[in-house]
Amino acid sequence: MNGGTPVRSSKIFYGHQWVDEDDVQAVADVLRGDYLTCGPMVTEMEKCLETYTGAKHAVAVSNGTAALHCACIAAGIGPGDEVITTPLTFAASANCALYCGAKPVFADINPDTYNIDPESIRAHITDKTKAVVAVDFTGQVVEVEKIRAICDEFHLIFIEDAAHSIASKYNGKQVGSLADITTFSFHPVKTITGGEGGACLTNDDELYRKLVLAHTHGITHDESLMVGAPHEGPWYYEQISLGYNYRITDFQAALIVSQMKKLDAFADRRKEIVARYNEAFENIPEIIVQQEIAESDTCRHLYIIRLDLNKLSCTRREFFDAMSAENVQCQIHYVPVYWFPYYQHLGYEKGLCPNAEKVYEGIMSIPLYPKMTDGDVEDVIKAVTKVVENFRK
Secondary structure, eight states: OOOSSOSOSSOBOSOOOOOOHHHHHHHHHHHTSSOSBSSHHHHHHHHHHHHHHOOSEEEEESSHHHHHHHHHHHTTOOTTOEEEEOSSSOTHHHHHHHHTTOEEEEOOBOTTTOSBOHHHHHHTOOTTEEEEEEEOGGGOOOOHHHHHHHHHHHTOEEEEEOTTOTTOEETTEETTSSSSEEEEEOOTTSSSOOSSOEEEEESOHHHHHHHHHHHBTTEEOOGGGOOSSOOOSTTOOEEOSOOOBOOOBHHHHHHHHHHHTTHHHHHHHHHHHHHHHHHHHTTOTTEEEOOOOTTEEOOOSOEEEEEOGGGBSSOHHHHHHHHHHTTBOOBOOOOOGGGSHHHHHTTOOTTSOHHHHHHHTTEEEEOOOTTOOHHHHHHHHHHHHHHHHHHBO
């Protein structure tokens, strides 16, 4: 149990959006205009993403899960195929394979960086493997060069789930143009937000064409792609494949465009907070800090502390509750995907990825978002330190 007065008098949560008056005005301008969807702000959002990341093509979609689904469709994933991914992620990173009738295969993680281990990817490749969905967990970029080499060797599609990592760089190159297809999410706790929203980015013209069709019912207005009746007029279109309604609205796109103007400032502030956390926790033996590869210039979406429970007289739940009592609300990211009942019913069992399971037992996400003041950051550090001292063996 915690003793004395809580570190904070008001609750602070692990993540929170930063929406200012410029953002509100950008959305209001669209709401007062002619296009609420399928309009010019969606195109503007795509251009902004292309310019920022260096990717040749961007396709704006309704959310990050839709982006992953479209990526799998564009990659040609279907029944009988296998898709390798990490278990330490949100379920969508694996569900996207299931949506296409394929089988998710879980490779283990590096126990220091928490990202997918390239050698574990290699060990799980079979003649059914079609793609790798590699997740930039917490914002740290995966080992792109090693994964790229494996994908090239086995003729696999490299999909980078960058839901956490917009504004991160790998060897100086922005995330978004590194993989065959990169997917983003703009959920409110991410670095920038549209409320919801997502995007697929690629440098490949053919993959781009397939991504466009996948998110708009498989319908095209492009005469060069039409295969049926003669083009009858400006109203005419054709459905040439099976697609989905994964469009994003113009007012969401407007918010994302406005937020992108602040993206570098948001990233800089996140890095400042991460540096302060690292400094504060590096000499607390009960806290294990996530390690980072030299190639990744990381904009962290999440800051995770890992509890060394052998050195504490508490469970993770007790530590979590004690943090809540200090008015610092944490979160856990993530339960290994194959532990969920749905995956258990599909035949997956615990024990598949020992590193991921061991890491999961001790991890906890603490507050990290740009609008945190220096005082907020110090309060979080004080709360972690206080709880550690209360439970120190």
